[in-house]
Amino acid sequence: MPTLEDVARRAGVSTATVSKVLSNTPYFTAETREKVLRAVKELGYVPNLAARALAAGKTHIIAVVFPYVYDAIFTDPLIMLILQGIEAECTQQGYNLLLSTPRLSDEAVDPIYLQLVQSGYMDGIIAIDNHPRVSALEPVHQRGIPAVAIGYHPTRYYVRSADQQGGYQLMRHVLDLGHRHIGIISVPETMHPSIHYRLVGVRQAAAEAGLDVQAIPEWDGDFSTPSGAAAAAHLLTEHPDLTALVCLNDRMALGAIQQAREMGWRVPDDLTVVGYDDIPYAAVFSPPLTTISQQAPELGRVAAQMLLEVLRGGHPEPIEVPTHLVIRQSSASPRSES
Amino acid sequence: MPTLEDVARRAGVSTATVSKVLSNTPYFTAETREKVLRAVKELGYVPNLAARALAAGKTHIIAVVFPYVYDAIFTDPLIMLILQGIEAECTQQGYNLLLSTPRLSDEAVDPIYLQLVQSGYMDGIIAIDNHPRVSALEPVHQRGIPAVAIGYHPTRYYVRSADQQGGYQLMRHVLDLGHRHIGIISVPETMHPSIHYRLVGVRQAAAEAGLDVQAIPEWDGDFSTPSGAAAAAHLLTEHPDLTALVCLNDRMALGAIQQAREMGWRVPDDLTVVGYDDIPYAAVFSPPLTTISQQAPELGRVAAQMLLEVLRGGHPEPIEVPTHLVIRQSSASPRSES
């Protein structure tokens, strides 16, 4: 492969000149600039990134890290959609993406990950914090690497989804349809801050509508589809007067619908069921699911933009990405006779 | 951050010695080795990867590339499961993963991708070839970078899923249950080699069972859930005697089940429906879907192992990863009275 020196020789200038012309330094005559550019083209020169990284101290690599806390992490549509947003923005701005999924636990930090962080191989890091008790960011901060977190871990630069808004929108929609006997399928509130805030929003809407928040039936699952089915079975058995189920993620909502159907309830005729996340499958399920979109690709894109801003020396403010209510066919007004 | 030189000074040896000890060169006294290791530990030395890459000509970066041909690529569970397998193997063997999703089309190659390939930034490439007419591998071969393809593009080193076997297993299962009136929901056979081979397997099983292969009702979708529903509507209307539907991917199978249910057929009581891929949702759908697992993580792991073998100078043979029949509740024997 041709090097800078080859280009310089062919163009009849110094390597310094070639380097500067390629990095768009001003002050060069159009003629020089053109000579260099022509030589570059003729030789098919492409800069060696390792050399550039060593000399400039910048690798143009952004690492995306998410702790490998459970097997299904690579199939979590949310994470993948976020990744997509990050990828689009980074690629467009000339950065490459390194993927790291350190095996983190409460005590130990993955030694391979630690090496990577300290190796100077990345200009910045975007951490997808999907787990409440574990953060990949501590060694990053120690090393002084610019970082942006997506989620709730304490750090200077972060982007979050407007969970409280989402919870509010979701409950508000169900209330606006006329429902008053509503059950909630959640996960233990302390499990994750995002769940906490969604519940805050849900309860806020309920209170505004004059409901007794304490009296709302609630049952916890564990995010999985079967757990949603189990929760629905419990709630519908104990509270047969319910006309709506508000689920704090889509997978539990799908399970709840399946369970309700097996118990003889029709959705949405007899029972409204709404979810949260707008996973791809929500749109094609039968019936298509009413849910809250976190705009996951946007979360990723915004995080990437924020990090690139930090790399340019800026000090951006944290950002909360708004949620959207997506109304489909799993929600309807309660039947008048009820 | 401390450098090799710092370590050398502290240990009272040359940088060459430190470098060699760290790369496990033999011939050093236990004493020297220990001095070096102690200094490394005391200083918290971590090698600078950019410098190492420049000097050694190896970056220890593996690029995973899949053409960005449609928006949903980041939500394709298959790709993500493959990625998971690749990640596990690479991380374990000390390689880092770079993610690249070039925007490829029939004529033009993404210029950013081209730069990346020619920049010497990656030791090897794993290409996930999900699209029949477009390959990310050509510039890679030109540059002489070791590459492994997952899929059907012509290249020396590749791993494939045993599509014909999968098709055979799937049809065989349905036949073994006693079905003889079977419809096929596919996509246009020329759309992708993997589909072609699955159909070859399906027909082989049908022929072995004495069915008239030409007479089997078949309708094409486009991989999507709604298209599966449409295909089922057509087939069940035109051929009300069908007792089973063999779908060439899971999403179409889910659509087919939903459609059948809306038309008043019960699955599996009135109709057996089977899919292909074993996407995560297949296991929790109601009813859980009988399907073929491609063992996607295994595909990724095997591809990574193959590439690392090539990087070590080996010449591994292409590998076909076997498929597995996963029997769940969407398939059953036809009712005796039919």
Next chain:
DNA sequence: CTGAAAGCGCTTACAG
């Protein structure tokens, strides 16, 4: 407006 030269932090023949 352009260039000479040092330096980024490693690895690797080559000597001894």
Next chain:
DNA sequence: CTGAAAGCGCTTACAG
């Protein structure tokens, strides 16, 4: 068994 020295291919003050 260990070290001196060149070199990987760039960038960047510093001069002029």
